[in-house]
Amino acid sequence: MQHSAGDSGASGRGSFELTGRTVHVRSMRTKAPEAVVAELAATLTQRERNHAAKYCFDHLRVRYILATGGLRILLGRYLNIRPERVEFRYGVKGKPSLAGSDHQFNMSHSGELALFAFTPECELGVDVERMRTVDDLFGIAAGAFCPEETAELRSLPPRLLHQGFFSLWTRKEAYIKAIGQGLYAPLDRFRVSLLPGEPARFVHIDGDAAEARSWMLHDLTIHPEYRAAVAYRDAARPLEIWETIEPEELLENGPRAAERPPVTAASDGV
Numbered sequence: 001m002q003h004s005a006g007d008s009g010a011s012g013r014g015s016f017e018l019t020g021r022t023v024h025v026r027s028m029r030t031k032a033p034e035a036v037v038a039e040l041a042a043t044l045t046q047r048e049r050n051h052a053a054k055y056c057f058d059h060l061r062v063r064y065i066l067a068t069g070g071l072r073i074l075l076g077r078y079l080n081i082r083p084e085r086v087e088f089r090y091g092v093k094g095k096p097s098l099a100g101s102d103h104q105f106n107m108s109h110s111g112e113l114a115l116f117a118f119t120p121e122c123e124l125g126v127d128v129e130r131m132r133t134v135d136d137l138f139g140i141a142a143g144a145f146c147p148e149e150t151a152e153l154r155s156l157p158p159r160l161l162h163q164g165f166f167s168l169w170t171r172k173e174a175y176i177k178a179i180g181q182g183l184y185a186p187l188d189r190f191r192v193s194l195l196p197g198e199p200a201r202f203v204h205i206d207g208d209a210a211e212a213r214s215w216m217l218h219d220l221t222i223h224p225e226y227r228a229a230v231a232y233r234d235a236a237r238p239l240e241i242w243e244t245i246e247p248e249e250l251l252e253n254g255p256r257a258a259e260r261p262p263v264t265a266a267s268d269g270v
């Protein structure tokens with residue numbers, strides 16, 4: 001898939017290319033010195049700045065600015081345009097996509113991490129969650145997930161319970177983000193695998209096993225304290241995952257880690 005340069009003012013850094021049907025997964029820490037936050041904030045639109053100003057907690061405002069600015073810089077490098085020229089449009093339930101490009105992307109943030117995925121021409125969703133103590137884990141599972149998923153969760157040994165809960169959560173949220181519905185989509189209408197040793201996959205979607213087979217689901221190993229997943233509607237695509245970077249590594253004069261090759265390349269599972 002090609003995009004013309006079209007904008008001689010693009011970042012001084014090299015551009016990124018999505019070749020064939022590849023899925024690129026990148027992650028970034030959402031903590032940075034104030035000067036770096038200010039540089040990423042400068043890429044935001046007025047609408048995004050107004051949104052940032054509404055956060056009551058500083059750490060959430062900073063996370064939003066870094067994640068949105070980071071997304072703009074990354075997309076700018078895929079499209080070969082300046083980050084502030086990246087134009088988003090929004091689906092009915094708020095899913096952002098690119099105006100005038102067949103690049104698809106999705107973003108998620110939790111704790112101190114932002115996760116980004118990019119691919120050509122296919123619905124795609126990602127979710128990352130920092131694992132934390134959940135008091136009424138089975139109650140939440142019973143209220144939100146399929147009975148079979150809750151039963152599988154109950155069957156896990158206690159040491160795998162929290163990990164299992166967040167695996168379920170991220171696998172399911174990656175799907176509802178891929179279809180753009182977010183939490184408007186009932187989480188108990190589709191089922192994902194959970195048991196240890198079973199690859200991440202959709203078991204059924206609205207009771208339809210064939211529809212489930214037209215989707216791919218991968219767990220993403222980003223950080224030991226986090227669970228993450230990506231879902232997309234296609235046969236298995238080559239998946240490339242980069243090491244987590246610091247926000248300053250995206251700046252024109254920052255260190256160059258964002259240029260490194262991916263640390264993982266897989267076409268089926270990670």
Ligand SMILES: CC(C)(COP(=O)(O)OP(=O)(O)OC[C@H]1O[C@@H](n2cnc3c(N)ncnc32)[C@H](O)[C@@H]1OP(=O)(O)O)[C@@H](O)C(=O)NCCC(=O)NCCS
Pocket residue numbers: 064067068093094095096106107108109110125126127128173176177178179180181182183184
């Ligand atoms: C999409 C949704 C599931 C994300 O939940 P979350 O775990 O809090 O957030 P994540 O960090 O995983 O993802 C957030 C990012 O997903 C993207 N996103 C937003 N809406 C989306 C949607 N409907 N589908 C897919 N992606 C979406 C945005 O990039 C967003 O980043 P931003 O919040 O910094 O703008 C949730 O916000 C939702 O259900 N939204 C639809 C309902 C709604 O709009 N509610 C508003 C309150 S009334």
